[in-house]
Amino acid sequence: MTPTLFxxxxxxxxxxxxxxxxxxxPFATGWIAxxxxxxxxxxxxxxxxxxxxxxxxxxxxxxxxxxxxxxAVYQFFAGVWELVFIYGGVKLFGFLPIPLPxxxxxxxxxxxxxxxxxxxxxxxxQSIMRIIFPRWRFRGGQWL
Numbered sequence: 001m002t003p004t005l006f007x008x009x010x011x012x013x014x015x016x017x018x019x020x021x022x023x024x025x026p027f028a029t030g031w032i033a034x035x036x037x038x039x040x041x042x043x044x045x046x047x048x049x050x051x052x053x054x055x056x057x058x059x060x061x062x063x064x065x066x067x068x069x070x071x072a073v074y075q076f077f078a079g080v081w082e083l084v085f086i087y088g089g090v091k092l093f094g095f096l097p098i099p100l101p102x103x104x105x106x107x108x109x110x111x112x113x114x115x116x117x118x119x120x121x122x123x124x125x126q127s128i129m130r131i132i133f134p135r136w137r138f139r140g141g142q143w144l
């Protein structure tokens with residue numbers, strides 16, 4: 001399946017705001033992380049918001065490939081790049097406001113949270129989306 005830009009946006013928002021929020025609940029309640037709080041939902045929101053912009057870039061890059069496909073390894077590298085961007089925005093440069101002081105969000109917890117959310121969204125996009133929305137593959141990732 002070659003997703004369209006609108007299909008990428010729909011899929012990203014659906015998966016991040018459903019599965020991403022569900023995965024963030026144990027972190028926010030303190031079951032997994034040492035610092036419970038809403039910071040994890042802010043990170044999921046930043047991933048969704050900035051992801052809409054990244055998808056424009058990914059869509060343009062995909063058009064340069066001969067088969068117009070976006071293999072899973074590219075999704076992995078895109079996920080790593082998005083993690084670096086979010087980490088830099090929250091911890092290093094501080095241009096992304098979060099409700100907790102920057103010092104309270106450790107690198108390990110941010111990496112664990114982002115990895116859990118990314119892996120869940122990636123697996124769902126490769127498997128469960130094709131089951132729940134059977135026409136999703138044939139409409140360029142659009143589920144509406």
